[in-house]
Amino acid sequence: MNNFMRGLLGLLLLAASCALGAGAAQAHPHVWITATSELIYAPDGSITGVRHAWTFDDMFSTYALQGIETKTKGVYSREELASLAQTNVESLKEFAFFTFAKADGKKEKFQEPVDYFLEYKDAALTLHFTLPLKTPVKPKELALEVFDPSYFIDFQLDDKNPIKLVGAPAACQLKIQRPSDGTANAQKLSEQNFLSGDNSNYGAMFANKITVDCP
Amino acid sequence: MRPTSGFARALTIGVAAAVVVLALDSAVHVLMAQNPFGGPRPSAEPQVGGIVGWLLSKQSEFYREMSSTIRAAKSDGSAVWTLLVISFAYGIFHAAGPGHGKAVISSYLIANQETAKRGIVLSFASALMQSLVAVAMVGICAVLLNATAKTMCGAEKAIEIASYALIAAFGARLVWTKGGGFIRALQAPQALPVMALAASAPHDHAGHGHDHGHHGHSHPHAHVAHRGHEHHHDGHGHDHVPGHVHDEHCGHSHGPVPSELAGPGGWRRGFGAIFAVGLRPCSGAILVLVFALAQGMFWAGIAATLVMGLGTAITVATIAVIAVSAKDLARRLSGASEGGGALIMRGLEFGAAGLVLLFGVGLLFGYLAAERVTCL
Numbered sequence: 339m340n341n342f343m344r345g346l347l348g349l350l351l352l353a354a355s356c357a358l359g360a361g362a363a364q365a366h367p368h369v370w371i372t373a374t375s376e377l378i379y380a381p382d383g384s385i386t387g388v389r390h391a392w393t394f395d396d397m398f399s400t401y402a403l404q405g406i407e408t409k410t411k412g413v414y415s416r417e418e419l420a421s422l423a424q425t426n427v428e429s430l431k432e433f434a435f436f437t438f439a440k441a442d443g444k445k446e447k448f449q450e451p452v453d454y455f456l457e458y459k460d461a462a463l464t465l466h467f468t469l470p471l472k473t474p475v476k477p478k479e480l481a482l483e484v485f486d487p488s489y490f491i492d493f494q495l496d497d498k499n500p501i502k503l504v505g506a507p508a509a510c511q512l513k514i515q516r517p518s519d520g521t522a523n524a525q526k527l528s529e530q531n532f533l534s535g536d537n538s539n540y541g542a543m544f545a546n547k548i549t550v551d552c553p
Numbered sequence: 554m555r556p557t558s559g560f561a562r563a564l565t566i567g568v569a570a571a572v573v574v575l576a577l578d579s580a581v582h583v584l585m586a587q588n589p590f591g592g593p594r595p596s597a598e599p600q601v602g603g604i605v606g607w608l609l610s611k612q613s614e615f616y617r618e619m620s621s622t623i624r625a626a627k628s629d630g631s632a633v634w635t636l637l638v639i640s641f642a643y644g645i646f647h648a649a650g651p652g653h654g655k656a657v658i659s660s661y662l663i664a665n666q667e668t669a670k671r672g673i674v675l676s677f678a679s680a681l682m683q684s685l686v687a688v689a690m691v692g693i694c695a696v697l698l699n700a701t702a703k704t705m706c707g708a709e710k711a712i713e714i715a716s717y718a719l720i721a722a723f724g725a726r727l728v729w730t731k732g733g734g735f736i737r738a739l740q741a742p743q744a745l746p747v748m749a750l751a752a753s754a755p756h757d758h759a760g761h762g763h764d765h766g767h768h769g770h771s772h773p774h775a776h777v778a779h780r781g782h783e784h785h786h787d788g789h790g791h792d793h794v795p796g797h798v799h800d801e802h803c804g805h806s807h808g809p810v811p812s813e814l815a816g817p818g819g820w821r822r823g824f825g826a827i828f829a830v831g832l833r834p835c836s837g838a839i840l841v842l843v844f845a846l847a848q849g850m851f852w853a854g855i856a857a858t859l860v861m862g863l864g865t866a867i868t869v870a871t872i873a874v875i876a877v878s879a880k881d882l883a884r885r886l887s888g889a890s891e892g893g894g895a896l897i898m899r900g901l902e903f904g905a906a907g908l909v910l911l912f913g914v915g916l917l918f919g920y921l922a923a924e925r926v927t928c929l
Contacts (some may be wrong), residue, residue, distance in 0.1 A: 356662070366609045366612045366616075366617070366647075366697045367613055367616075368837055368904060368925075368927060369837050369927065370617070371927070376686065395620070396620050396844075396884055397619070397620040397840050397841070398927070398929075400620075400843065400844045400848075401702055401839075401840050401843045401844060401927065402702045402929065403702075403847070404694065404695055404699075404700075404701060404702050404705070404843050404846075405700050405701035405702065406700050406849065422701075422703075422891075425702075425703050425929075426915060429928050429929050430929065466781045466820060488925060489926040492613070516555070
């Protein structure tokens with residue numbers, strides 16, 4: 339009987355691990371964001387924060403604008419979009435703003451976003467917000483990743499000048515790795531990933547990696 | 554001999570379980586390899602990552618084309634046909650990735666000795682319900698109330714929790730009923746337990762050829778059925794728990810013959826599964842509907858949602874049929890010995906019932922990642 343129960347338990351564990359693996363595989367993006375970001379430096383050369391401008395795809399932009407009253411149809415002022423921008427940054431908090439920074443290998447934390455607003459142009463919404471670092475850092479190497487771990491949102495860096503260094507020391511070197519151009523050291527999908535149940539960071543394969551080296 | 558036979562049984566169950574799990578797992582891959590959209594068949598050593606990656610990119614492609622096609626349909630009526638084709642393809646691809654809907658339906662079918670035919674009906678009914686819920690939600694929230702995205706996301710979240718709670722309740726009920734049958738099978742005298750192992754080995758087929766013919770074809774699992782039937786009546790009182798969705802056929806373990814399916818309450822049995830799975834609308838459908846509404850093309854959005862559901866149903870039905878076939882295979886492999894075979898099948902059903910409960914609880918408490926609700 340004991341052996342039998344053990345067999346049954348094995349069955350359940352096996353099935354459960356399959357189920358866990360299945361969860362993430364279902365994910366595919368429903369929202370697309372074209373991102374440009376600025377790294378903000380203080381006069382002493384330390385990094386104080388990240389300023390994002392995220393443009394949503396037209397389907398999500400339209401969805402987000404549903405039910406928002408405007409004076410002129412189809413024209414949305416910054417004030418009319420203020421409450422939506424508020425909702426956006428509040429929701430993004432749950433996902434750590436999809437922004438992950440490491441200074442010389444050490445994880446850095448961000449404060450609540452400031453200076454956030456939405457802009458509506460060419461049938462697309464752009465969310466602007468600034469994430470100040472909890473404590474400004476002056477690392478040799480700063481690594482910044484922008485991605486959704488569950489891959490509900492697909493982040494693409496803009497084609498032209500997606501990353502700007504604002505007020506950085508002249509010697510600093512910027513490197514950008516996009517998930518699509520093959521330079522990113524994207525972890526290859528394997529059956530192992532799907533069955534092991536370790537899929538919490540599934541979207542990392544689609545991460546945009548930015549590194550700044552300041553010798 | 555006792556410990557050995559216990560081990561033999563455990564081993565047999567392991568084999569049966571592996572068959573079911575592998576069949577379910579490969580279902581997705583098989584589907585992808587034989588998709589009707591002209592995708593390249595994977596080479597001899599297919600990289601799973603390649604297939605999954607390709608699947609994801611195809612989904613994204615179809616999904617992204619939807620918005621431009623709806624825009625085009627405003628001025629060009631023929632674009633509506635393109636929209637329907639894209640939506641159908643998206644539905645098929647979307648459901649091909651493992652998800653809770655087909656997992657719950659497949660587990661339910663295994664737990665309840667259901668037929669492939671019923672599996673197909675369940676798949677289509679739950680996909681249809683999913684589409685209708687999406688249309689109703691956008692119809693009420695956006696069209697009637699002109700609610701904001703924030704409100705809709707709140708409604709989606711509420712529906713999501715209700716759906717997961719229903720799956721958990723449904724699973725708990727299955728575990729309750731199937732647990733009884735399983736425990737009684739454990740207590741039943743085991744006739745020739747060693748046979749269980751022998752029967753599980755595929756190379757023994759020839760030797761048991763006659764038996765298999767008898768059990769597998771003319772009178773499917775006759776002994777299993779009687780046992781399950783009797784035991785069911787023993788424990789009939791247990792079956793009347795609140796939220797009872799099954800009629801008196803519940804736990805009756807022989808496969809229903811067509812006349813039974815059409816009989817009173819025949820189709821009603823699966824309502825619990827349809828409702829629990831179909832209640833939660835797909836985030837993609839809601840985005841498409843709201844977008845279509847804003848373009849003044851709500852009807853096109855509704856059509857796209859229904860066709861999307863049709864595509865989803867085809868994929869889920871295929872996986873459900875594979876699950877049922879895998880269980881039939883397990884039954885045939887274990888059917889040669891009466892006691893051991895019944896025990897294995899009851900165990901398998903109990904395990905599948907537990908899986909439904911596990912899905913519900915896992916989804917409810919966030920251990921299992923489902924498609925996120927669009928809240929930004």
